[in-house]
Amino acid sequence: MTxxxxxxVRLVCLAYVAFLTLLLVSPDPARWFGLWFPRGGGGGIGVHFATFLTLxxxxxxxxxxxxxxxxxVLLLSYAIGMELLQWFSPPRxxxxxxxxxxxxxxxxxxxLWRLAAHQTIGAATTADDSHADEPPPDPADEEEH
Structure with missing residues (x-):
């Protein structure tokens, strides 16, 4: 990655954190998107998991x-903080x-990111080692030139 x-990616991450913060502390974020949930119904099981997986x-x-x-520590603090801030944002x-x-x-x-990064690095290393089965060059051949 250049x-x-x-x-x-860092700017996208920062924008996502800002957007996620607004969603998590807003009294009714579903209304922004024209969605309706019964009072106290929330977004259902897995919504927090999916949003924090993305983060x-x-x-x-x-x-x-x-x-x-x-x-x-920062990520754990953010996860705890967002949940506690909902206390001050009724009906959350x-x-x-x-x-x-x-x-x-x-x-x-x-x-998932670490596994994907490891696979990418492993693939790059394997590609670099594609000549590993070939014997090393003979120094005598280099002296003739």
Missing amino acids: ERTRWI GVLVGASRIPVRTSVLI TVELKDFVENLLGLVVGIT
Whole structure:
């Protein structure tokens, strides 16, 4: 990934975080899209998982230059913070199920990114080693030229 592409992914990640924050703390984000849910019905099982999985993939792809432990603390804090902020945004509610989905989505998203990155690196290494079965060049041949 080029440096320019990496910065584009980082900007997309930042925009996604801003959009996700608005969705999670808004009293009725479904109305923005013309959707209707029964009061307290929420988006259903898996919505938090899917949104945080996407966040995990984007964070992994952006390769933010901070220590992994710091990144994990920031992501966990964000997941906890978003769930707690819903307490102050009626009719939103704080639910353990949503928090668990947030965490699982982050873990799966980052893991998927790491696996994909590992496969890509492995494929590139294999392509570079395509001549590995050939014997090394004979130094005597080089002296003749």
